[in-house]
Amino acid sequence: MGKRIADTALDTLFRDARTYAKWQPRPVDDQTLRDLYELLKWAPTSANAAPARFAFLRSKEAKERLRPALAPLNVEKTMTAPVTVIVGYDMRFYEQLPKLFAHSPGMKQLFERNPELAETTARRNSSLQGAYLIIAARALGLDCGPMSGFDQAKVDEEFFAAGKPCFGCDQEFFPEGHVKSNFLCNLGYGDGSTLHSRLPRLPFNEACSLL
Ligand SMILES: Cc1cc2nc3c(=O)[nH]c(=O)nc-3n(C[C@H](O)[C@H](O)[C@H](O)COP(=O)(O)O)c2cc1C
Numbered sequence: 001m002g003k004r005i006a007d008t009a010l011d012t013l014f015r016d017a018r019t020y021a022k023w024q025p026r027p028v029d030d031q032t033l034r035d036l037y038e039l040l041k042w043a044p045t046s047a048n049a050a051p052a053r054f055a056f057l058r059s060k061e062a063k064e065r066l067r068p069a070l071a072p073l074n075v076e077k078t079m080t081a082p083v084t085v086i087v088g089y090d091m092r093f094y095e096q097l098p099k100l101f102a103h104s105p106g107m108k109q110l111f112e113r114n115p116e117l118a119e120t121t122a123r124r125n126s127s128l129q130g131a132y133l134i135i136a137a138r139a140l141g142l143d144c145g146p147m148s149g150f151d152q153a154k155v156d157e158e159f160f161a162a163g164k165p166c167f168g169c170d171q172e173f174f175p176e177g178h179v180k181s182n183f184l185c186n187l188g189y190g191d192g193s194t195l196h197s198r199l200p201r202l203p204f205n206e207a208c209s210l211l
Contacts, residue, residue: 013138018198020143020190021077028058028082028142028188036136036187043132047107048100051093051122052129053179055086055159065158066184071149074184081145081186086159087133089126091178094118126182133185143190148183155181 033056045051057063063079066086070078078084094111101107111118134144160179 009139013135017138018143018190018192018195020145020186020188020192020195022191022194023077023081023143023186023188024191026082026189030058032140032142033083035140036133036142039136039139040129040132043129045125045129046121047097047104049093049097049111049121049125050100050129051089052126052182053088053090054133055088057084057086058082066150066155069151069154069158071147074147074149077145078147078184078186082188083186085133085185085187086155087126087130087182087185088160088179089122089182091115091118091122091180093122122180123182130183130185137185137187141189142187145186145190146183147185150181150184152181155184 037054041050043050057066063084066084067075067079094108097108097111098105111121130146134146137144156177156179160181161177
């Protein structure tokens with residue numbers, strides 16, 4: 001605590017980390033996906049609610065189910081990626097609060113009675129958890145290709161709809177269509193040979209204020 005991590009680690013996580021569209025023919029094993037979750041699960045979330053749900057699509061069959069929902073420019077990079085994760089959020093995340101936030105029993109009812117607050121909380125925190133997924137993946141030596149170019153309704157219908165099993169998940173885990181997709185993220189070992197040069201970022205004084 002209070003100790004800055006090594007510059008080489010900062011390079012890996014931030015300065016040298018790029019968004020990839022081409023992939024080396026190197027698989028990502030299930031243990032690596034489990035390791036990834038074991039890191040990202042420590043992301044802070046409102047009321048420790050952890051509303052994000054992650055569907056890791058690894059097989060050709062699973063990718064084919066995703067294909068019709070992809071924006072044309074995202075098809076090839078996704079179909080060739082070793083793994084595509086659907087970062088979703090559970091609209092009924094508050095049902096887990098008695099376990100995840102046990103010291104404050106009123107929290108579950110607070111969200112249950114206020115669907116707008118529940119939706120805002122689920123979206124905000126699942127986005128944060130998705131960002132942690134990207135950082136955790138980079139820490140494990142993986143590369144990422146996040147995407148919002150897809151048809152959310154189609155993904156929700158195909159993977160999270162009522163009565164349909166979620167690929168790779170227990171039916172109990174995603175019952176009855178209350179999980180919604182937030183964004184997709186391709187995972188694998190990137191092929192850097194086709195990367196364009198890094199796009200600029202806003203400098204401190206254009207993005208930040210010191211008050
Ligand atoms: C939420 C999100 C959605 C994105 N959607 C797409 C997308 O649909 N298609 C795509 O090719 N890139 C997408 N990107 C990638 C960005 O364009 C890319 O991260 C950005 O240009 C920075 O590139 P760099 O990480 O190589 O510096 C997305 C990135 C994020 C975080």
